[in-house]
Amino acid sequence: MARPREFDEEAVLDAAVECFWSRGYEGTSVRDLIERTGLTGASLYNAFGDKRALYQRALDHYVESSIADRIRRCEKLAPREAIGAFFAEILKRSLGDRAHKGCMLVNAAIDVAPHDPEFQEVVATVLVRIEDFFVDRVTAGQANGTITQAVSATNLAQHLLGILMGIRVLARVRPQRALLEGIVASTFALLDDADGNGMKLS
Amino acid sequence: MARPREFDEEAVLDAAVECFWSRGYEGTSVRDLIERTGLTGASLYNAFGDKRALYQRALDHYVESSIADRIRRCEKLAPREAIGAFFAEILKRSLGDRAHKGCMLVNAAIDVAPHDPEFQEVVATVLVRIEDFFVDRVTAGQANGTITQAVSATNLAQHLLGILMGIRVLARVRPQRALLEGIVASTFALLDDADGNGMKLS
């Protein structure tokens, strides 16, 4: 064998995520990454390939540790509660986001996916995963009567995905509690039946 | 007086919009702008200041000729029709966007506003303008009975703004007709009363 690496790969990915998340792909220089991760340029290139490959790993790391994790936690809940908990968490994250970093996936959807077919595919796949989670919970909710049947499960899930994207964009420019909560509140009114009992927020 | 300029300022701004819109702020180099606009570097700096100032003018030009114009056209329509026409146009633009450029304002919200307080202010102001348009039409719709009163005009308008942002993000990564139309359809179901007669898609 040979000399073992001195760095913790996960820690390096965390640092890379931090860079790309807050400054974007083009806005992050390799020197930024070197400074943040603490390891040298050679090690970085040796371990990850190039800047693009590192971004790919970082985005993957973010998706798994943040988004996929949230889905796994919420999909076990009762239908209505699952969607409620999901958006309550999004709201909490968005309002506590002092640096206005938003969601790294949404940021990627805007500033890297359109210029790179491979990244577009990656981002689209994650979005489908989120949509599938919504479809699953909405379908179950319609079955047990906690979610309106006035709109198809497919359309409702698409709507929730759209709202999610919208909240994440607004969180970067107008992260005001009244705005974001208003959006979620009206979303839950949509899920309710006509005679809906208002909005259950979280 | 002195020598008159040889270029048409509006044409230059159109070209600048084209650059910044498709490649983003950081992704666009001054040389890209020089090539696209046709004028020389010196002329560009002389006429507009620096890259940032040109971006500001370009964004302004986009907002006025695209967004503000749409609002002006729609706000004259009957409440429900105004909102229907607005989203029908958004849908048409998003689905016909072969280059996946999305909306320049939303792109700005993600990749320039968070790093520049002045741009954040500009973008936020335009978003408020859109929201105000929604509030105005929703209020009128609630008054004449074409829009549900189950949710406050404020919340409904916020919701519409969120949906708009969401559609514009998805248009860059998953510009599929079924998805975008599904989002709009469910949005209109929300606007309808409980016994709603379905969705009027322009």
Next chain:
DNA sequence: CGGATTTTAGTTCAGTTGTTCTATAATGCA
């Protein structure tokens, strides 16, 4: 016509970009 003024046309500049290179250090296996 002549001088003031401003746009044009390239070139040039210092700094930064992503990436690679050379050399050194540290490990496991023979």
Next chain:
DNA sequence: TGCATTATAGAACAACTGAACTAAAATCCG
């Protein structure tokens, strides 16, 4: 103990970045 292999460290590279500079050209006012 070498030998092969891999990680480290930092300098170096060419290309590109936004911006400024030097001249020449074109107009208007007197």
